[in-house]
Amino acid sequence: MKFIINRENLLMPLQQIVGVIEKRQTMPVLANVLMVVSDDFLTLTGTDLEIQIVAKVVITDSSSGSITVPARKLLDLCRLLPSGADILLEKQNDKVKLLSNRSKFSLSCLPAEHYPEFAETAMEKQFTINAGKFKKALEKTIFCMANQDVRYYLNGLLLNISNTRMKLVASDGHRLSIFEDMLDEQTGYESRIILPRKGVLELYRLLDNLETELTVMFSNNNIKITIGNLIFSAKLVDAKYPDFGKVFQQSFYKPISLPKQELKEALTRVAVLSNEKFKGVTLDIAPDSMKISTHNPEHDEAEEELSINYQGELLSIAFNAQYLLDAISNLDSDTAILTIASNASSCFIDEPSQCEYKFIVMPMRL
CATH class of the missing domain: 3.10.150.10 (DNA Polymerase III, subunit A, domain 2)
Structure with missing residues (x-):
């Protein structure tokens, strides 16, 4: 595996992915980012087994292969290299050599075969929404989410789709926020899912381009959101959200x-x-x-x-x-x-x- 990439093209997806990678891992390979090279594309994957972010980047002078590289070390090196620098990454046995101008680094790696598969079920439901609209909905609700509450369904955000209406609800038991808006299209279904707290915070961070159209797909167990060249996936909270409707009556x-x-x-x-x-x-x-x-x-x-x-x-x-x-x-x-x-x-x-x-x-x- 070998490729050349501009520093900025690697730095941005690494910054987006590293947020889901926990500092303390039960499995050493989860501290790494999976790098797969094929057809002049580099696919970067980071996961903590509950949330996964996949980014695709165009590269040049590449030869196919895959490896997992320590995510934070690679990010720190990219960050500290000069702006606009080209980086050559090459896999050599169980190490990755990183060359840029007069800088030379060697990182110990783990085989790609050790990287865990992110379990997903078939996604039957789908809708599209503008990133700016969805970010506003998150902004008005996420501050009410619980943090490490024993009622684990409160450690997240309720997303309710009812044909053309979208409703987001968050509560920690002491306060509650509700956001309702119309979707641009008819979905033809009624569905309620709970997104996990960490996933919601990461998703909010990823929505930096407010003009993007998001494609949201979900099942009873998983959600997958396509944001430009990024794919965000998360396991849903398996619970029933409490009925808050009585507070209005x-x-x-x-x-x-x-x-x-x-x-x-x-x-x-x-x-x-x-x-x-x-x-x-x-x-x-x-x-x-x-x-x-x-x-x-x-x-x-x-x-x-x-x-x-x-x-x-x-x-x-x-x-x-x-x-x-x-x-x-x-x-x-x-x-x-x-x-x-x-x-x-x-x-x-x-x-x-x-x-x-x-x-x-x-x-x-x-």
Whole structure:
């Protein structure tokens, strides 16, 4: 195996692939990137057995073959070579020689036969979507995903396709985000799948060209997304996502309208003196005013008062300040609308105009 490639053409796919490769591996070969050369194409593959990224790059002066090379070492060498440099890679027994101008490196490798096969089932369902639209959907939901929750179905993102509608939902049990949008074509099916947390974060990172059309294929066990010259694959979470629809089927107090930036700044200041572990703040709501207050075990106190557009009952409710801030920061408009459930079980945060997303934060007891 031998080929010549420009540094930039190798650096970009390596950076995209190395994200899925864990630093600590149970199998040494999983720390490597699989390189396969055939017909003047180099195919690079990285996997952790749950997620896989495959990139295809055009090369010159090549002879066919395959090998696995330490991914991070190869990436670091490419990164440190001068811009625009040509790199010659050649397999010699169990090593890969890397030559560029006056630089010469030799990396110990493992045979390609040792590289594990990524198990995939047949993909029956498919749709296409613009990368910019899909990235926005991820942006509005991923911050609500749980991290290492025992309810493992929360450590991921629900993707619900219902003919021409797409819905993404994420929740960690304390807050929830929902994004809905229309697809450009009829899919003719109804399906719900859960993408794993690491896969969602990697996918978000890969969507850098917002003009690209994505081809999404999935089965009950796997998802495969084609992004230009990249193919992203992941094993799905085998579970049923909880029914969140009931949160909408209840009565609410009148909506509270207030300037987003003012609310964000007030919450940020008050949160400085909140309990470091629970980040709790209390909202005391009265006609035309909202008082945000907190205290902590060191007996520090903070209080801010805001003018609001509200003509309803007196209310007092507490929330995790960071959860409120995350939701408010993800609003696109300058006005935030807070709608609190009559039984004080949840607070909806959205915008005055019809938008594709909604955030729900559960209260806390202080």
